[in-house]
Amino acid sequence: MTALKNDTLIRALLRQPTDYTPVWLMRQAGRYLPEYNRTRARAGNFLALCKSPALATEVTLQPLDRYGLDAAILFSDILTIPDAMGLGLYFAEGEGPRFERPTQDAASIGKLHVPDPYGELRYVIDAVAEIRRALAGRVPLIGFAGSPYTLACYMVEGGASDDFRIIKTMLYKEPALLHRILDVNAQSVALYLNAQIEAGAQAVMVFDTWGGNLSHDAYREFSLAYLARVLASVKRDHIGKRVPVIVFTKGGGLWLESIAGCGCDCVGLDWTTNLADARRRVGDQVSLQGNLDPMVLFSTPQIIREETGKVLASFGDGPGHVFNLGHGISQFSPPEHVAVLIDAVHELSRAYHHDGD
């Protein structure tokens, strides 16, 4: 495969010196871009877009054509795995994802299987390969999956939830059932990420969107332990290149030390954690990714530059920072403000990378 022309992201994830701080945005290929909405309309709906390697490739590259981003991220959804398990993923208009057949009892949980990445999930692996070819080495491609616990939230609740009452009832009342789901999910996520790496993903990220809603103790037992199991099974080298792994537990700032010890190379942080504090807490153990409040993009170019500068200053000198938002970009963000952000990161971050100057 083509060598990388811009390996800044990979170097920063591995805490190696770079000339500037690399930047990409969670959900960078998304509804805030008019060209994305046009492709999605052609596909018919979100799921059809995910399931077409050609269209997934098209939208993955769209933000790279607009902005000087330092990474591409596979266009897909974290719920492809439970969908491949046969739970029947669908998107109700104006609502989040839902499953037709949630897994709430021993019978349905007993029947859960680990999907074959080259079977039911072939369309994702094909998309990874096609995106990688289309990128032709411009920037690295990030693959991803949902965390075992976050997938379980959707599988058990049947969709998003305000209080996670169903899964937490299972967690406290019938923990063995939940452990069984998490075991299947951890195996599935590891196989899936490894297939993405084989197909060309040069870094991978695990999104633990709902782990932050667990209690301190339950997080360790039901989310972090399974993240660690995934990480222990994920290939960390492919064709002589190190494949860095990012773990992001939204709302997990309190547990940063534990997350940094789970085997990942980089910890994603939402905007509630100060990066200087975070760096003091993790030392040299991992790199850090984040953490501008996505709502800053609704201010003005000048304020976006100032707030970007504050995030860069809070991390401070030296390698190990990947700039990102603290959560996915809002669909209402003005695309021209994203350009201001990306340019500001590249320009203002040079002051923090002195090596060899």
Added chain:
Amino acid sequence: MTALKNDTLIRALLRQPTDYTPVWLMRQAGRYLPEYNRTRARAGNFLALCKSPALATEVTLQPLDRYGLDAAILFSDILTIPDAMGLGLYFAEGEGPRFERPTQDAASIGKLHVPDPYGELRYVIDAVAEIRRALAGRVPLIGFAGSPYTLACYMVEGGASDDFRIIKTMLYKEPALLHRILDVNAQSVALYLNAQIEAGAQAVMVFDTWGGNLSHDAYREFSLAYLARVLASVKRDHIGKRVPVIVFTKGGGLWLESIAGCGCDCVGLDWTTNLADARRRVGDQVSLQGNLDPMVLFSTPQIIREETGKVLASFGDGPGHVFNLGHGISQFSPPEHVAVLIDAVHELSRAYHHDGD
């Protein structure tokens, strides 16, 4: 007024020795109780219930008649203040609270006034006095208010929000407008809490429900600074008795040291913070309230006892702990499980209070 027969809550809030750990539950007078639903049906709706001192007194006392709770909390709503400002509070069926006239521009913000607790909010103060009389010293009465920032969220967004896009756009783009709202809110909250104290509230709590959604820096500037202003104005002694103040920022565990320094006597914690860690971080500065995951109430009596025991053990020996849930009790909680929880706190906590044994 009658002397307190059970002052365990007040003593624990002030870090004085007690025989056991006192317990009350956020939203303890609420929809999980059949008798509450009957009174609410008589009132017609939630707002009518809040606005009737007689019915508010009735529902405030209902959980005390069922359980051995160590405190009563005024039955009311945090949005009484913006309602009294004329924003038009209403509750759409099956949805959260909404305002007919949100304050999103300089003109409407310029017109905001500080409500007179003895004018538009008289019904709350009357309820406090009536509840206090009805309690006849059984347990202390906790008064409360929303934090200036949390009230502003509802006032600007017009209701609850997933992303707080409107208020955060104001925060980043026109911070002076938001500061104007927060200034009015801080004055309003302080006057309101002082009137509750004059009418008989023996402790007060400020609920910062949405502050945890701010960035690390924005929390300090837009929520904590105004909490500190409220606390600087709230009467701390009334008729020779100390009136403890509890501050609870949901999702604020990362910022515990800062919150503990805002002038409060006690910091409320949600279930994501380990109490042993929290205690190490705040030392002798404040007492701590919390922090069982409310979803534990959906398990079994045995598991409720075990999880209660874990929370008590995590705080450990000595005074300064008020047991509570980490958030309001769910409307779906089985009432008989609440009895198990209250009894478990009282029984199991005696081992951690050795003084004089």
